Amino acid sequence: MDVIYVIDILGTFAFAISGALVASKKEFDLFGVIILAFVTAVGGGMLRDILINSHPINWIGDLNYIYTILTAVVCTFLFKSKIAPLRKTFFLFDTIGISVFTLLGLQKGLSLNLPAIVAIIMGMVSAVFGGVIRDVLSREVPLIFKKEIYASACLTGGLIYLLMKQIGVNENVNFIISAIVIITIRTVSVIYKLQLPKIKDDIFTRNQ
Amino acid sequence: MDVIYVIDILGTFAFAISGALVASKKEFDLFGVIILAFVTAVGGGMLRDILINSHPINWIGDLNYIYTILTAVVCTFLFKSKIAPLRKTFFLFDTIGISVFTLLGLQKGLSLNLPAIVAIIMGMVSAVFGGVIRDVLSREVPLIFKKEIYASACLTGGLIYLLMKQIGVNENVNFIISAIVIITIRTVSVIYKLQLPKIKDDIFTRNQ
Amino acid sequence: MDVIYVIDILGTFAFAISGALVASKKEFDLFGVIILAFVTAVGGGMLRDILINSHPINWIGDLNYIYTILTAVVCTFLFKSKIAPLRKTFFLFDTIGISVFTLLGLQKGLSLNLPAIVAIIMGMVSAVFGGVIRDVLSREVPLIFKKEIYASACLTGGLIYLLMKQIGVNENVNFIISAIVIITIRTVSVIYKLQLPKIKDDIFTRNQ
Numbered sequence: 001m002d003v004i005y006v007i008d009i010l011g012t013f014a015f016a017i018s019g020a021l022v023a024s025k026k027e028f029d030l031f032g033v034i035i036l037a038f039v040t041a042v043g044g045g046m047l048r049d050i051l052i053n054s055h056p057i058n059w060i061g062d063l064n065y066i067y068t069i070l071t072a073v074v075c076t077f078l079f080k081s082k083i084a085p086l087r088k089t090f091f092l093f094d095t096i097g098i099s100v101f102t103l104l105g106l107q108k109g110l111s112l113n114l115p116a117i118v119a120i121i122m123g124m125v126s127a128v129f130g131g132v133i134r135d136v137l138s139r140e141v142p143l144i145f146k147k148e149i150y151a152s153a154c155l156t157g158g159l160i161y162l163l164m165k166q167i168g169v170n171e172n173v174n175f176i177i178s179a180i181v182i183i184t185i186r187t188v189s190v191i192y193k194l195q196l197p198k199i200k201d202d203i204f205t206r207n208q
Numbered sequence: 209m210d211v212i213y214v215i216d217i218l219g220t221f222a223f224a225i226s227g228a229l230v231a232s233k234k235e236f237d238l239f240g241v242i243i244l245a246f247v248t249a250v251g252g253g254m255l256r257d258i259l260i261n262s263h264p265i266n267w268i269g270d271l272n273y274i275y276t277i278l279t280a281v282v283c284t285f286l287f288k289s290k291i292a293p294l295r296k297t298f299f300l301f302d303t304i305g306i307s308v309f310t311l312l313g314l315q316k317g318l319s320l321n322l323p324a325i326v327a328i329i330m331g332m333v334s335a336v337f338g339g340v341i342r343d344v345l346s347r348e349v350p351l352i353f354k355k356e357i358y359a360s361a362c363l364t365g366g367l368i369y370l371l372m373k374q375i376g377v378n379e380n381v382n383f384i385i386s387a388i389v390i391i392t393i394r395t396v397s398v399i400y401k402l403q404l405p406k407i408k409d410d411i412f413t414r415n416q
Numbered sequence: 417m418d419v420i421y422v423i424d425i426l427g428t429f430a431f432a433i434s435g436a437l438v439a440s441k442k443e444f445d446l447f448g449v450i451i452l453a454f455v456t457a458v459g460g461g462m463l464r465d466i467l468i469n470s471h472p473i474n475w476i477g478d479l480n481y482i483y484t485i486l487t488a489v490v491c492t493f494l495f496k497s498k499i500a501p502l503r504k505t506f507f508l509f510d511t512i513g514i515s516v517f518t519l520l521g522l523q524k525g526l527s528l529n530l531p532a533i534v535a536i537i538m539g540m541v542s543a544v545f546g547g548v549i550r551d552v553l554s555r556e557v558p559l560i561f562k563k564e565i566y567a568s569a570c571l572t573g574g575l576i577y578l579l580m581k582q583i584g585v586n587e588n589v590n591f592i593i594s595a596i597v598i599i600t601i602r603t604v605s606v607i608y609k610l611q612l613p614k615i616k617d618d619i620f621t622r623n624q
Contacts, residue, residue, distance in 0.1 A: 027559070029562060029612035029614050032558070050466060053261075056469075063533065146236055150238060197237065198232070249451070350448070353444045353445065
């Protein structure tokens with residue numbers, strides 16, 4: 001599981017950078033930057049742990065999250081103009097990050113004997129709701145409610161993990177395959193600009 | 209109590225539709241619609257359970273809430289143009305819903321031996337704060353902070369329930385009377401466009 | 417500790433007034449005013465208690481907070497035009513308030529054997545996040561993310577408290593000195609309009 005822990009920390013780092021960049025675009029000060037990096041990086045897991053009553057919550061139980069976030073903020077302050085061009089590298093970290101966040105959140109839910117559907121939701125919450133809290137605090141409509149296939153990738157990957165677990169696939173193999181599914185859906189949807197449908201008029205009206 | 213459970217589910221359905229309609233007006237995608245329907249329908253009870261440390265929280269402890277919300281979202285997608293004209297029907301469901309949410313939340317607080325004033329607040333939180341979370345996520349100033357007699361109906365109904373309980377009124381009778389009080393206050397205030405006072409200048413200044 | 421309790425209540429009163437004034441500027445109705453006063457005054461401690469799983473949470477465990485907030489709202493309604501000129505008095509209460517909120521929150525964290533860095537964060541959360549919740553609910557970008565040295569004063573004061581505790585300074589003396597540090601940093605930064613740095617371009621770019 002050491003590899004997964006490293007990826008978890010790298011994902012946290014990428015999320016924190018993304019939060020710090022949003023904060024700097026909004027002209028937040030150092031404190032605002034730290035808070036936005038913080039909620040982006042660990043807000044999803046924190047919300048999950050509060051919902052399922054798992055204490056100590058993520059960043060209180062493992063201080064490495066705090067240190068990772070502070071490091072990310074320092075890097076953003078020092079190297080901002082060098083970071084911006086690294087967009088593709090960060091997309092990679094971010095995407096691998098959400099796959100690991102999803103599956104770790106799902107496993108945590110299962111380990112607490114939550115129903116399968118709740119465990120899948122908890123995987124998605126872990127990966128996605130840090131960004132939602134970031135957007136609420138910076139007064140944006142949460143991005144993932146409007147534009148991107150993001151949460152759906154997490155939900156699909158979680159579902160596949162559960163199905164493969166049910167039919168007895170080896171846990172490590174299962175983890176890797178499910179992570180690849182999430183990463184693939186996310187990457188393909190960004191490349192081809194895929195979006196979820198919206199409600200405009202109802203289906204019957206449109207067909208008339 | 210079966211009747212109350214049915215009303216609870218119908219209220220959840222009405223709240224979820226209202227959340228889905230707000231999301232569709234904001235051009236949220238399917239995921240955004242589900243999340244907004246979800247927080248509108250069960251956000252109040254979820255906040256209550258977190259505040260009073262009652263686990264598993266509402267929608268984790270009873271999966272019927274999730275199924276009800278998903279059904280409501282599907283209905284909104286399929287029949288949006290048919291739903292809009294049903295405004296009065298939904299107002300009815302919604303209003304009966306908040307009366308039941310209030311009294312169930314209040315009873316939950318009492319069953320945990322919380323002080324009366326906290327139990328009344330918990331009833332109001334159950335009925336009202338799903339809408340507040342909906343408004344925050346869709347970047348609106350929470351409606352109930354500005355325009356409507358809504359929370360006040362819940363607080364009044366909760367107070368009356370407690371008073372009647374104190375003087376020994378039968379619990380079922382009490383529940384029905386208190387629910388009717390909430391429904392009546394809410395309906396009358398909408399028909400006559402009643403509003404709570406605002407602070408503009410202070411009373412003494414105005415009288416001078 | 418009686419003196420500290422009195423200051424805690426006075427701080428709660430000052431925070432509630434500040435929330436009520438923001439709400440009245442936004443033309444919230446009575447209910448909105450009460451909610452905004454409420455979250456401003458006890459939202460930080462409430463968030464802290466949820467994060468560290470300390471139940472009953474602050475305002476449920478001690479009803480005096482609710483009574484203090486309701487009194488503050490009534491005063492705001494009755495005497496608004498008399499309160500506005502008292503700005504300096506309220507700044508005093510508010511500043512003494514955050515110093516006490518910080519140190520009480522920190523002590524609570526320590527009493528639950530949380531790591532030092534988490535306890536310091538909890539002190540800051542207690543003092544600062546009521547205002548953040550207030551700003552989110554009234555659809556403002558949280559003030560403390562942009563303009564003021566506020567949270568930094570709390571973090572510094574918390575750090576000094578911990579250091580002095582480590583070297584064995586008497587607890588009451590420690591409390592008073594740390595509170596004075598917070599009050600001084602806050603006051604000086606307001607008088608001289610000090611601000612934290614922002615990320616604009618990175619340091620190396622700027623130096624070239």
